Amino acid sequence: MILFPAIDLKEGECVRLVHGDMAQATVFNTNPAAQAKSFEAQGFEYLHVVDLDGAFAGKPMNAQAVDAILATVKMPMQLGGGIRDMRTIDGWLAKGVARVIIGTAAVKNPDLVREAARRHPGRVAVGIDARDGLVAVDGWAQTSEITASELGKRFEDAGVAAIIYTDISRDGVLKGLNLDGTLALAEAVQIPVIASGGLASLDDVKQLLQPRCAKLAGAITGRALYDGRIDPAEALALIKARR
Incomplete structure (x- = not known):
């Protein structure tokens, strides 16, 4: 089990949202690269980064901040937000991103996921963000008619490395994970x-x-780390002990 610290990027800063609402953004660090360095020093093994502006724009919008993180830390990074064509996928992976996360395009252009996974084995993940069981797209601004399980099953034979499943109703509000929904998908x-x-x-x-x-x-994990509700050393020690 890997615990991924999250860096959500908005206008070049490290923020957390509530229910994915860009109007409810709290800035936790104006230097995302420094935040990533701090996570690495705390012992985390893998970083989760989302370009929030990119998710709405449909193209990378915080490339400078992502580049700075890549130049600062050695731990692998998975990156989502605004990744909707092969050029963007190829570009990020060439720059050193370990794994790209395809969300909206997984619903609107599933062939892109299959082609990307074929070209980049083990380096393509699908982001499934659900509201009341239905997958949301375009930075969570729209809700589709497809369920999380239906979308996941579409890629069973595609060679996808992972699915990142987010329950939007829980995001940023510290109510605990929706384990039942997550395990149902798993x-x-x-x-x-x-x-x-x-x-x-x-x-x-x-x-x-x-x-x-x-x-x-x-x-x-995002807000709970920034708020100090989770002590990184304790959490990582628990995980290490179970291994």
Whole structure:
């Protein structure tokens, strides 16, 4: 189980949103590269980064901040937000991003996911962000008619490295992960699933280490780290002990 610290980028700064609402952004660090360096020093193994402006614009908007992070830390990074064509995918992976996350395009252009996964084995993930069980797209501004499980099953044979599943209703509000919904998706597909949205405390980390969560590949934590609700050393020690 990998615990991914999250850096969400808005206008070049490290922020956290509530329910994905850009109007409810709290700035936690004006220097995302320094934040990434801090996470690396704390012992985290893998970084989760989202270009929020890119998710709305449909193209990378915080490339300078991502480049700075790549130049600052050695730990691998998975990156999502505004990744909707092969040129962008190729470009980020060539720059050193370990894994790209395709969200909106997974709904609107599933062939892009398949082609990208074929060209870049092990380096393409699908982001499934659900509101009331239905997948949201375009920076969560629109809700589709497809369920999380239906979307996940579309890519069973595509060679996708992981699915990052976010329950939008839990995102940024520290109510705990939607483990039931996440595990339902993990049971429906063979692709490794990473939980996101709502991780709030060390108790949530302990829940992730219970036998029923053994299928999950990891979880993403954001606001709880920035607020100090989760002590990185304690959380990482728990995970290491279970390994």
